[in-house]
Amino acid sequence: MNHAHAQVTLVISTRNAHKLGEIGAILGPSFRCFSLAEFPGAPSVVEDAKTFEGNATKKAVELAKWLATFEPRDLPAGSAFVLADDSGLEVDALNGAPGVNSARFASASAHGNSPDSENNAKLLSLLNGKPSEQRTARFRCVLALTRLPESNPAATSPVCMADEAEFGVELFPGTCEGRIAFAPQGKGGFGYDPLFIPEGMERSFAELGEDVKNGISHRARALEKLRKRLIG
Numbered sequence: 531m532n533h534a535h536a537q538v539t540l541v542i543s544t545r546n547a548h549k550l551g552e553i554g555a556i557l558g559p560s561f562r563c564f565s566l567a568e569f570p571g572a573p574s575v576v577e578d579a580k581t582f583e584g585n586a587t588k589k590a591v592e593l594a595k596w597l598a599t600f601e602p603r604d605l606p607a608g609s610a611f612v613l614a615d616d617s618g619l620e621v622d623a624l625n626g627a628p629g630v631n632s633a634r635f636a637s638a639s640a641h642g643n644s645p646d647s648e649n650n651a652k653l654l655s656l657l658n659g660k661p662s663e664q665r666t667a668r669f670r671c672v673l674a675l676t677r678l679p680e681s682n683p684a685a686t687s688p689v690c691m692a693d694e695a696e697f698g699v700e701l702f703p704g705t706c707e708g709r710i711a712f713a714p715q716g717k718g719g720f721g722y723d724p725l726f727i728p729e730g731m732e733r734s735f736a737e738l739g740e741d742v743k744n745g746i747s748h749r750a751r752a753l754e755k756l757r758k759r760l761i762g
C-alpha cells in the first residue's frame with residue numbers, strides 16, 4: 531500500500547481487499563496504511579454485534595489489543611492507529627436488511643460470508659415485483675479508530691495486558707442514499723455495487739467506476755470525517 535509522504539500510520543483491520551483498496555485510494559499519500567496481510571497472525575474477529583458501530587468497535591479493539599502484545603518494528607510510536615470499517619446495505623422494503631449481515635446474507639451460517647453473486651441474487655429475489663419507488667436503500671459505513679499504545683504494556687507491567695477499557699474508540703459514520711436496480715449492472719467494484727444506484731444517478735456503483743464511487747460513497751464520507759480529525 532502507500533508509504534510515501536507518511537504523516538499518520540494506520541493499521542487497517544480488514545481482510546477485504548476491495549475495502550482496503552478503496553480506503554488507500556481515498557486517503558491518499560498523507561496516510562501510511564498497513565493491512566492485515568502484513569500481520570498474518572492477527573486474530574479473526576467474530577462480527578456478532580447487532581450494529582455497525584458495535585462490529586467496527588470490536589474489530590478495532592481486538593486488533594489493537596493484539597498489536598499491543600508486541601511492538602512491530604515499523605510502526606512509529608505515538609502516531610499509529612488501528613482503523614476498522616464495518617459497512618453494509620440497508621433496504622427499506624426489507625426493514626433495513628441485510629444491514630450488518632450484508633456479507634453473509636445468502637449464507638446458512640451466522641458467521642460464514644457468502645459469495646457476492648449469491649447475496650445479490652437473494653436481494654433481487656426478495657424485491658421481485660417491487661417498483662422503483664419501493665426499492666430505496668442506503669449503504670452505511672462506520673469507521674472505528676483507536677490509537678495504538680506508544681509502548682508495549684507487557685514490557686512495563688508483567689501482569690496487566692492492555693484491556694478493552696484502555697482503548698478509546700472514535701466512530702466516524704458515512705451514508706450514501708440510493709436504490710436497488712432490477713438486475714446487476716456493470717462489472718466494477720464489489721459486493722452489492724452492481725445493484726446499487728446512488729441517488730440522482732442512473733448507473734450503478736459498478737458502472738460508475740472507482741473515481742466516481744470514491745467521491746460519493748458511504749466509505750468516502752466516513753473517511754472525510756476521519757481525515758479532518760487526524761490531519762485537519
Ligand code: IMP
Nearest residue numbers: 615616617618619632633720721722723
Ligand atoms: P463487513 O465486512 O461485515 O463490513 O461486510 C461488509 C459487506 O457489506 C460487504 O461484504 C458487502 O457485501 C457490503 N458492502 C459494504 N460496503 C460496500 C460497498 O462499498 N459496495 C458494495 N457492497 C458493500
